[in-house]
Amino acid sequence: MKIIHKLFDSQRKHFEGKGKLRMLKPLFEATETFFLLPGIVARSGPYVRDSLDLKRFMSFVILALMPPFFFGIYNAGYQSCLVSGLPVDFLTVVIRGLWIVMPLVVISYGVGFFWEILFASIRKHPISEGLLVTGLLFPLTLPPAVPLWQAALGISFGVVIGKEVFGGTGRNIFNPALTGRAFLFFAYPTKMSGDAVWVSISGTAQQVADAVTGATPLAVTVLTESGETVLTALEKAGYTFSRLFWGNYPGSIGDTSAFCSLVGAVILILVGVASYRIILGGVLGLLSTGWLLNYLSASSTNVWMVLPPLHHLVMGGFAFGIVYMATDPVSAPGMEHVKWLYGFLIGVLTVLIRVFNPAFPEGVMMAILFMNLFSPLLDHIEIGWRLKKRISNV
Amino acid sequence: MISVTVTKGYDLPISGRPSPEVKTLKKPLRVASLPERIPFIKPRLQVEVHDHVKIGSVLYEDKQNTDLKFLSPGSGTVTAINFGERRVLREIVIELDREEQVVDFPKIADSDIRSLERESLIRMLMQGGVWTLIRELPFRNIADPKSSPSSIWVVMDSGEPFQASPEVYLRGREALFSFGLKIIKRLGIPVNVSAPDHLRLLGISEMITHRVRGPYPAHDPGVVLYQTKKSASENVCWYLTGQDLLAIASLVKNGKYPVERIVAAGGSRVKTGCHFQTRTGAPIRDMIPELADDTTCVAGGLLTGYVVDADSFLGLHETSLFCMDKGDQAQLFGFLRPGLAKHSYSRTFLSVFRKQPFDMDSGMHGEERACVNCGSCTRVCPVDILPQFTIKCLAADAIEEVLAHGLLDCVECGLCSYVCPSKIELREILRKAKHDYYMEQK
Numbered sequence: 001m002k003i004i005h006k007l008f009d010s011q012r013k014h015f016e017g018k019g020k021l022r023m024l025k026p027l028f029e030a031t032e033t034f035f036l037l038p039g040i041v042a043r044s045g046p047y048v049r050d051s052l053d054l055k056r057f058m059s060f061v062i063l064a065l066m067p068p069f070f071f072g073i074y075n076a077g078y079q080s081c082l083v084s085g086l087p088v089d090f091l092t093v094v095i096r097g098l099w100i101v102m103p104l105v106v107i108s109y110g111v112g113f114f115w116e117i118l119f120a121s122i123r124k125h126p127i128s129e130g131l132l133v134t135g136l137l138f139p140l141t142l143p144p145a146v147p148l149w150q151a152a153l154g155i156s157f158g159v160v161i162g163k164e165v166f167g168g169t170g171r172n173i174f175n176p177a178l179t180g181r182a183f184l185f186f187a188y189p190t191k192m193s194g195d196a197v198w199v200s201i202s203g204t205a206q207q208v209a210d211a212v213t214g215a216t217p218l219a220v221t222v223l224t225e226s227g228e229t230v231l232t233a234l235e236k237a238g239y240t241f242s243r244l245f246w247g248n249y250p251g252s253i254g255d256t257s258a259f260c261s262l263v264g265a266v267i268l269i270l271v272g273v274a275s276y277r278i279i280l281g282g283v284l285g286l287l288s289t290g291w292l293l294n295y296l297s298a299s300s301t302n303v304w305m306v307l308p309p310l311h312h313l314v315m316g317g318f319a320f321g322i323v324y325m326a327t328d329p330v331s332a333p334g335m336e337h338v339k340w341l342y343g344f345l346i347g348v349l350t351v352l353i354r355v356f357n358p359a360f361p362e363g364v365m366m367a368i369l370f371m372n373l374f375s376p377l378l379d380h381i382e383i384g385w386r387l388k389k390r391i392s393n394v
Numbered sequence: 395m396i397s398v399t400v401t402k403g404y405d406l407p408i409s410g411r412p413s414p415e416v417k418t419l420k421k422p423l424r425v426a427s428l429p430e431r432i433p434f435i436k437p438r439l440q441v442e443v444h445d446h447v448k449i450g451s452v453l454y455e456d457k458q459n460t461d462l463k464f465l466s467p468g469s470g471t472v473t474a475i476n477f478g479e480r481r482v483l484r485e486i487v488i489e490l491d492r493e494e495q496v497v498d499f500p501k502i503a504d505s506d507i508r509s510l511e512r513e514s515l516i517r518m519l520m521q522g523g524v525w526t527l528i529r530e531l532p533f534r535n536i537a538d539p540k541s542s543p544s545s546i547w548v549v550m551d552s553g554e555p556f557q558a559s560p561e562v563y564l565r566g567r568e569a570l571f572s573f574g575l576k577i578i579k580r581l582g583i584p585v586n587v588s589a590p591d592h593l594r595l596l597g598i599s600e601m602i603t604h605r606v607r608g609p610y611p612a613h614d615p616g617v618v619l620y621q622t623k624k625s626a627s628e629n630v631c632w633y634l635t636g637q638d639l640l641a642i643a644s645l646v647k648n649g650k651y652p653v654e655r656i657v658a659a660g661g662s663r664v665k666t667g668c669h670f671q672t673r674t675g676a677p678i679r680d681m682i683p684e685l686a687d688d689t690t691c692v693a694g695g696l697l698t699g700y701v702v703d704a705d706s707f708l709g710l711h712e713t714s715l716f717c718m719d720k721g722d723q724a725q726l727f728g729f730l731r732p733g734l735a736k737h738s739y740s741r742t743f744l745s746v747f748r749k750q751p752f753d754m755d756s757g758m759h760g761e762e763r764a765c766v767n768c769g770s771c772t773r774v775c776p777v778d779i780l781p782q783f784t785i786k787c788l789a790a791d792a793i794e795e796v797l798a799h800g801l802l803d804c805v806e807c808g809l810c811s812y813v814c815p816s817k818i819e820l821r822e823i824l825r826k827a828k829h830d831y832y833m834e835q836k
């Protein structure tokens with residue numbers, strides 16, 4: 001403890017005043033406060049303050065991201081070994097998975113922090129803890145075979161355009177990780193949604209891969225032959241409900257397993273870091289729209305309309321999106337009641353986009369970004385409604 | 395009797411509760427008056443250094459209302475008049491005589507109270523220096539005799555952690571309390587008496603009009619008013635604490651400026667938390683001789699009070715002292731610890747399973763960050779202000795909107811600042827906005 005104290009104290013001079021590293025002061029401070037929670041004394045009342053700070057707040061999101069992160073490493077490795085014809089014992093799979101996922105995570109944090117530090121230095125702001133979350137969330141939404149330069153581009157877009165141009169953390173309208181992901185989706189549509197991208201293949205095994213084909217569940221349905229229901233098509237391709245739930249199929253690194261997201265949701269709700277209203281609202285919206293479409297499907301030829309609502313819940317990264325992205329407090333509404341509506345509408349939109357516009361199979365991403373845009377309006381409505389009930393005092 | 399239930403708010407689990415035992419302190423060497431701590435007044439000095447004053451001599455008056463007199467809490471020689479930043483009058487220190495002399499004020503017998511006129515009563519209380527104990531909502535300034543409040547609230551306990559308890563200061567003074575009520579009823583305004591519903595206060599129980607239940611700050615007059623008001627015409631009210639009512643009664647009954655005070659001292663850095671029988675303006679060190687540099691001492695309530703040092707004195711309105719660790723030590727991997735000993739409104743520490751109270755310290759426990767819209771401040775605010783949105787309106791200078799959000803209902807309880815994970819000084823920002831608005835109104 002003392003040693004660490006001394007170490008920071010001895011280096012501080014380089015970062016302060018006219019020190020030659022003064023541009024990097026935010027970096028120095030961020031590193032120091034990572035190790036040492038500073039003993040700042042309250043300067044105005046109240047003179048007691050809660051032990052919770054933003055670092056711990058964000059740490060819980062990271063903690064909740066661990067199940068999808070670890071499973072994502074395993075799954076990316078597993079799918080890759082399978083397609084590349086490598087043995088699928090645990091060790092090989094994990095090593096392969098790390099080989100695929102870690103570079104993306106490192107790039108994401110590295111590039112993300114570069115921008116964060118740059119803006120923090122220019123604005124003389126402290127470095128925001130939000131990036132710790134963004135930097136991990138972003139790679140988990142990527143397909144394993146995405147080129148590293150695209151990942152770098154995506155996180156740059158997310159941090160700079162998604163956050164910094166709005167004035168930094170706390171003022172951004174959109175979730176930065178999602179902004180970056182959406183940018184890649186639109187900028188490189190084939191890379192992001194073709195069949196090949198979902199599994200990372202080791203060089204020589206290309207032919208094998210083509211034979212096994214890594215179509216994701218959402219893409220399968222496009223292949224539906226006439227007379228076949230979407231459900232049988234899915235099952236023919238091996239996508240049973242339980243497989244979709246557990247998540248051992250090709251897809252984005254972190255979002256295939258609804259189970260892992262469920263674990264994360266439980267953590268986040270227990271500690272109160274994520275709003276259960278948004279998550280439950282989202283699930284309700286999704287299920288009810290799914291049911292409604294089932295009910296209406298008799299008069300339509302749209303194959304998607306008959307998909308059982310519960311399938312919507314476990315497919316296409318919905319669980320991941322609603323648990324980790326929709327609940328980002330900065331881009332979600334702040335008022336409690338409209339959080340239900342916000343979540344609900346995300347659920348509704350997700351299904352509608354999937355069913356009526358299969359060109360965007362990942363409807364949840366679009367749905368969340370779209371609703372991000374409406375958060376301020378939802379807040380405005382609830383505040384107006386609350387203020388009307390207030391006895392004025394002017 | 396009306397029952398009032400407040401649902402929002404939060405009871406901090408604080409260790410070091412003062413016991414109901416009362417220790418009588420010996421006569422201090424010095425006492426002082428602290429004009430700096432009295433909100434919104436503009437003091438004009440009436441004494442100089444080396445002047446001799448009596449208990450009840452005028453020390454200063456308010457420039458805005460020269461009838462408002464602030465009297466000396468002791469008899470002796472003025473030894474120092476200290477100024478703070480920008481020549482704000484900070485304190486007037488009086489070294490006490492061995493035999494103190496007392497200024498005589500008119501007294502009124504119980505039987506003559508009925509014929510007391512409002513105007514003459516106000517003049518009498520002002521001359522006698524106790525009008526300063528009556529304060530006005532929403533700004534908490536000293537009551538303006540020209541305003542028209544809808545009622546007067548006598549508040550037995552503000553609910554602020556570790557204030558002097560009514561069970562202690564009322565003991566044996568029930569008759570005086572009832573006399574005090576009779577007096578302020580002559581102001582011609584409805585009088586309410588509110589008390590926490592867990593305190594029995596048998597001696598005065600039939601005088602209590604409102605029984606309040608709920609977490610801190612449910613017992614604050616501003617919160618009780620917010621919960622009970624039916625229209626905007628009730629916004630202006632006067633209030634005083636039970637102990638202040640006793641002081642008023644004492645002046646009228648005995649014709650002497652009352653300087654007795656019961657003060658509670660608590661917190662983890664106080665050897666034995668208890669109540670002290672002392673006097674207005676007593677030195678802090680007399681009550682807490684062990685006060686050291688690594689200790690923060692807050693006067694007037696842990697959440698709404700201000701920090702005092704050992705050489706300072708007790709202000710006119712303050713009836714509590716709270717001492718705790720300074721909290722200036724850095725902590726290795728502070729944010730990753732399980733936190734069994736870390737108090738929090740959230741559920742992010744193992745301390746959610748802890749039943750015992752916590753030793754507090756005055757550390758921030760984190761650095762200031764931008765608001766992340768977590769909503770804790772809005773959830774905890776007892777008067778339904780939306781601090782997270784209100785400060786954004788303030789930053790945009792949309793004062794109309796800020797008022798619509800209920801700025802003036804803010805009771806300055808400090809809970810929003812306490813819970814904020816981004817360590818934003820919400821209470822201070824709102825308090826300052828309210829203060830500025832008051833100055834503009836004048």
Ligand code: SF4
Nearest residue numbers: 775804805807808810
């Ligand atoms: S705004 Fe903050 S200080 Fe004011 S009443 Fe609400 S919680 Fe208390």
Ligand code: SF4
Nearest residue numbers: 765766768769771814
């Ligand atoms: S508690 Fe702090 S961070 Fe949370 S919403 Fe309120 S102001 Fe923002």
